Amino acid sequence: MPVPETTQHVKAQDDRREMLRLIRSTGLPTISIQPVVFLDNLLEGWAKPALVERNTIVYCHQETLEVSWICHHDIAQLMIAAMSRPELAGRNFPVAGPETVKLPELTCILSKAWKRELRYESQSVDEFCEKISESMGQRSGLDVQTVISQMRKAYTYYRESDEFNVDMTHALKELPVKLTTIKEWAAMHPFPEVKED
Numbered sequence: 001m002p003v004p005e006t007t008q009h010v011k012a013q014d015d016r017r018e019m020l021r022l023i024r025s026t027g028l029p030t031i032s033i034q035p036v037v038f039l040d041n042l043l044e045g046w047a048k049p050a051l052v053e054r055n056t057i058v059y060c061h062q063e064t065l066e067v068s069w070i071c072h073h074d075i076a077q078l079m080i081a082a083m084s085r086p087e088l089a090g091r092n093f094p095v096a097g098p099e100t101v102k103l104p105e106l107t108c109i110l111s112k113a114w115k116r117e118l119r120y121e122s123q124s125v126d127e128f129c130e131k132i133s134e135s136m137g138q139r140s141g142l143d144v145q146t147v148i149s150q151m152r153k154a155y156t157y158y159r160e161s162d163e164f165n166v167d168m169t170h171a172l173k174e175l176p177v178k179l180t181t182i183k184e185w186a187a188m189h190p191f192p193e194v195k196e197d
Contacts, residue, residue, distance in 0.1 A: 002094050002163040003034050010154045020092075029089030031082040036096045036164045037061075039071045039185050042110075043192055046131045050121070052192050057110065057120045060128035060155050061103050067164040068096030069106065071185045074177065081175040088174060096166035098179040106182065113186030125155045 003016045023030050041047055042057060050058040061067060078095055082088060101109070107120040123131075133148050158164060168179070180188075 002036055002158075002166075003032075003092070004163070008157050010157055011150045012154055024090065029086055031085075031088050031090075032092040033075065033078050033082060034092060034094045035070050035075050036094070036166060037067055037069055038075075039069045039097070039182065040189075043189060046128075048192060051118075055116060055118050057103070057107050057118055058123050059103060059120075060123045060125060060159070061164075062159060063103050063122050065159060065164065066100050066102060066162070067106070068098075068100045068166050068168075069182060070095060070097040071180050073185075073188075074179050077177040077179075078171075078175050081177050085174070091174075093171050093175065094163075094166050095171055095175075096164070096168060097182070098168065099182055100165050101182070109182045110186055113183045114191040116191060125152055125159065128155060 003013050003020075007014055007017075020030065020032055042051060042059075047058055050056045074097065075095070078093070082093070103120050103122055107118050111118040129148050129152050132151060133144060172179075
């Protein structure tokens with residue numbers, strides 16, 4: 001996830017900032033790649049059932065939020081590029097995909113790429129946290145309420161910030177890779193099939 005330089009009092013961000021500080025304090029040369037939202041999230045977890053069963057992209061983004069979705073493949077490319085450039089040690093790179101779209105635009109691109117009529121639902125933070133809470137409730141050893149409280153804070157922050165809209169011009173000069181468009185990603189990831197009972 002994107003990690004702001006100054007605390008927003010979101011534990012997941014603060015923990016990442018502290019982990020990075022500890023790693024760098026050892027003298028280990030470290031480059032931090034900080035991606036925005038993964039396209040691959042649409043095919044797993046809480047997003048997949050609505051996509052498969054109702055042809056609906058459900059995500060915790062309001063319709064006006066501009067997001068530069070990135071895929072796992074591009075994160076791997078960026079990390080390989082970073083490993084071959086040790087002179088970049090100590091740098092942080094917020095990274096994203098090559099296109100910045102709103103939820104209706106994402107849905108339109110994927111509808112065309114997958115050749116099926118898709119809809120979208122802009123999930124509220126509370127609805128999102130409720131779904132996550134339901135899935136976490138079955139896992140022992142988790143303080144579910146604390147986790148959900150932090151998720152609520154994190155997603156509220158991201159929905160109200162511009163952290164998901166990243167200009168990659170500078171990063172690509174330092175880490176030259178060809179990023180994958182949403183259409184290209186969809187071509188590499190067929191629409192998930194409905195499993196028969």
